[in-house]
Amino acid sequence: MATLHRVGTALVAFMVMAIPSAAQSPSETLMLDWLALVRSHEAGTMDDASASASELSPDQIDIFLPRALESIDVPTLKRALSMHTDIALAQQATLARPAVGSRTAVVLLDGLAIDDIPRAQPWRICWKLATGLATRRDQGPAIAAWFRATGAVLQQLGDCDLLAYHLDAGLSLFARDAVIALYAGTLHQTFADARVQAFIARRQAAPTMPSGISPLAQSKWAAFEQARRDLDRRMRVGRDAATRNEPQAADIELGLARDFFRRALQLDPSLHETRIRLAHVMSDLGNHEEAVATVKPALATTLGPFLEFYAAVILGRSEEHLGHYAAAGDAYARAAARFPGAQSAELGRSRIALTQGRADDAVAIAVGVVGPESPEHADPWSSYFRVHDPDAGALLAAWREGAK
Amino acid sequence: MSRATPTGRPRPVLPVVCMAAVLLAGAPRAQQPLFKAAVDSVRVDVEVRRGGRPVTDLTAADFQILDDGVPQRAELVSTTTLPLNVVLALDGSASLAAREREHLVAAGRGVVDALRPGDTAALVAFSDRVAIQTRFTDDLPRLRSLIGAPMPFGDTALNEAAYVSMLLGASATGRPLVILFSNGNDTASLLSETAVMDTARRTGAVVCVVTVGAESTVLPKLADLTGGVFVKEGSLDRVAARFGEILERFRQRYLVSFTPIRTGKAGWHRLSVKVKGGGEVRARAGYWAETPSPAR
Numbered sequence: 001m002a003t004l005h006r007v008g009t010a011l012v013a014f015m016v017m018a019i020p021s022a023a024q025s026p027s028e029t030l031m032l033d034w035l036a037l038v039r040s041h042e043a044g045t046m047d048d049a050s051a052s053a054s055e056l057s058p059d060q061i062d063i064f065l066p067r068a069l070e071s072i073d074v075p076t077l078k079r080a081l082s083m084h085t086d087i088a089l090a091q092q093a094t095l096a097r098p099a100v101g102s103r104t105a106v107v108l109l110d111g112l113a114i115d116d117i118p119r120a121q122p123w124r125i126c127w128k129l130a131t132g133l134a135t136r137r138d139q140g141p142a143i144a145a146w147f148r149a150t151g152a153v154l155q156q157l158g159d160c161d162l163l164a165y166h167l168d169a170g171l172s173l174f175a176r177d178a179v180i181a182l183y184a185g186t187l188h189q190t191f192a193d194a195r196v197q198a199f200i201a202r203r204q205a206a207p208t209m210p211s212g213i214s215p216l217a218q219s220k221w222a223a224f225e226q227a228r229r230d231l232d233r234r235m236r237v238g239r240d241a242a243t244r245n246e247p248q249a250a251d252i253e254l255g256l257a258r259d260f261f262r263r264a265l266q267l268d269p270s271l272h273e274t275r276i277r278l279a280h281v282m283s284d285l286g287n288h289e290e291a292v293a294t295v296k297p298a299l300a301t302t303l304g305p306f307l308e309f310y311a312a313v314i315l316g317r318s319e320e321h322l323g324h325y326a327a328a329g330d331a332y333a334r335a336a337a338r339f340p341g342a343q344s345a346e347l348g349r350s351r352i353a354l355t356q357g358r359a360d361d362a363v364a365i366a367v368g369v370v371g372p373e374s375p376e377h378a379d380p381w382s383s384y385f386r387v388h389d390p391d392a393g394a395l396l397a398a399w400r401e402g403a404k
Numbered sequence: 405m406s407r408a409t410p411t412g413r414p415r416p417v418l419p420v421v422c423m424a425a426v427l428l429a430g431a432p433r434a435q436q437p438l439f440k441a442a443v444d445s446v447r448v449d450v451e452v453r454r455g456g457r458p459v460t461d462l463t464a465a466d467f468q469i470l471d472d473g474v475p476q477r478a479e480l481v482s483t484t485t486l487p488l489n490v491v492l493a494l495d496g497s498a499s500l501a502a503r504e505r506e507h508l509v510a511a512g513r514g515v516v517d518a519l520r521p522g523d524t525a526a527l528v529a530f531s532d533r534v535a536i537q538t539r540f541t542d543d544l545p546r547l548r549s550l551i552g553a554p555m556p557f558g559d560t561a562l563n564e565a566a567y568v569s570m571l572l573g574a575s576a577t578g579r580p581l582v583i584l585f586s587n588g589n590d591t592a593s594l595l596s597e598t599a600v601m602d603t604a605r606r607t608g609a610v611v612c613v614v615t616v617g618a619e620s621t622v623l624p625k626l627a628d629l630t631g632g633v634f635v636k637e638g639s640l641d642r643v644a645a646r647f648g649e650i651l652e653r654f655r656q657r658y659l660v661s662f663t664p665i666r667t668g669k670a671g672w673h674r675l676s677v678k679v680k681g682g683g684e685v686r687a688r689a690g691y692w693a694e695t696p697s698p699a700r
Contacts, residue, residue: 110498194591344594
């Protein structure tokens with residue numbers, strides 16, 4: 001009887017989950033609909049299930065999510081996380097604009113806000129799912145892997161706004177994850193970059209809305225200003241210090257980046273990307289000796305093409321600052337060998353030729369790479385803040401595989 | 405005395421500098437780029453103004469030149485017949501609006517229209533990429549056309565553009581002038597500001613800068629170091645006028661030459677240029693000698 005009773009209970013439970021009854025609350029109905037979509041979703045695609053799920057507002061999902069996180073099994077929750085990640089990525093890729101309740105971020109180019117984008121909400125659901133899952137037994141590593149994979153995606157997209165929230169959530173759960181600390185350092189390094197600093201400076205130079213502009217322009221201006229204030233809050237340490245005439249905001253962001261990189265390196269000394277970025281920050285802070293000492297071990301290992309390029313040009317720049325021109329020339333040449341024709345590395349080589357008294361070579365190298373007849377070559381330097389190795393696609397595919 | 409340019413157009417050489425160089429180095433130096441002239445004879449473009457007006461009647465004896473504090477004997481090179489080699493470096497980055505770009509194109513073409521027979525110009529356009537659209541040429545229609553061509557579009561590799569422009573200018577065989585326009589700070593270069601300033605010391609090209617918009621950190625220092633001018637304008641429709649003034653004022657400069665005595669070290673030499681009777685004197689802050697010059 002006891003066995004039968006247990007079987008009977010299980011069956012009843014199954015029936016409740018599968019077939020909504022007239023007695024179900026709206027939230028239960030919503031959750032069951034949602035679960036049906038989760039179970040039919042094919043990971044890595046924007047299929048009918050994920051398209052339907054994307055029509056649920058975050059507020060609707062919030063109604064049942066706490067109960068779902070308590071009661072639903074781990075594999076199903078991981079499928080749910082996978083589906084909502086696909087929704088978030090799809091919305092991000094198409095710059096889909098949710099109708100209401102959105103935050104705004106700005107698109108920066110050359111230190112100038114060129115557009116404002118209402119933020120897609122699905123990431124909020126992802127973070128809640130991930131946070132809930134992380135508390136389940138043995139799920140920490142899988143969820144840390146999710147933060148690493150999706151963090152790489154956001155970094156690759158250059159979405160500092162979402163990445164900042166993403167890393168807040170990730171670090172609160174995995175404070176001792178070297179890769180998440182690496183991303184956090186890279187984010188602060190990006191905030192210190194001239195592209196972001198120039199935007200802030202431009203906005204601060206023109207703090208009031210111009211008169212006589214169209215309603216559309218007023219709306220844009222307000223959105224840009226709101227984004228500037230959001231950024232200010234995010235960079236509050238730098239802003240307060242700047243107000244007190246202390247070191248510039250950029251330097252403080254570099255200091256924060258340095259601290260994250262050091263922590264990441266301590267947690268995982270084999271993470272060579274950390275060495276490269278730490279060296280870059282040290283160079284930007286004027287400590288070229290430490291930059292050289294930090295990046296050299298990375299170059300003594302086997303690196304992917306992008307990391308080798310970055311390590312080499314950063315070494316070259318620091319050696320050049322120290323007046324070690326031969327070493328700098330070797331480093332730039334190594335970078336140029338990885339990406340022939342890359343402007344940054346080739347002009348580095350040209351500079352070294354000039355410092356060594358080989359002015360004709362300096363001109364020839366420069367003209368060879370930026371001259372009228374020279375073809376345009378890719379320069380990895382232009383994507384420095386977006387690159388992570390292994391790349392986002394590989395990390396995401398691996399996570400999806402593990403979530404099946 | 406003339407020499408054919410790559411485009412076949414004759415242009416005069418620099419007789420005074422030529423003589424000094426031959427005496428010192430035993431080889432013709434008339435149209436050597438600035439790089440190589442540094443050790444044997446040093447040429448300095450000097451602007452002299454009093455009360456805001458150019459002073460045009462000075463002789464060599466009026467110039468007082470100190471090389472690392474050591475007085476030098478100045479020789480004056482006639483300026484009126486010397487052709488200019490202008491490097492026009494134009495910022496095409498994304499922060500420039502379409503209408504602003506039109507003003508910039510007009511300003512660039514204004515410079516081309518103001519060139520005289522014998523002058524040449526090179527064109528450098530930049531955003532996150534630097535592109536030498538043409539090396540020095542006296543083909544004015546081509547220059548005008550290239551200035552109107554689409555520019556690279558993106559962030560601003562200002563440091564790298566300044567570097568390439570100075571290098572290009574100093575490789576010229578005449579009297580180089582870099583006119584650089586940008587509307588902001590560097591946002592894309594690997595090359596540091598330190599490297600840009602060091603390049604300015606080593607190449608000796610005069611860099612005149614016009615900016616609109618954001619405060620620049622490196623450009624005023626660059627103009628000052630090279631003896632150029634730095635102009636910050638409020639609007640791009642004023643840039644054409646500024647370009648024209650820069651070119652005109654550069655033509656009014658004296659080209660002073662001296663052969664360094666008792667200052668034989670290699671490396672950076674600090675220059676001080678003054679004129680008898682006083683006045684506002686603008687000249688580069690020093691020059692770079694690759695090798696120690698012989699004791700004289």
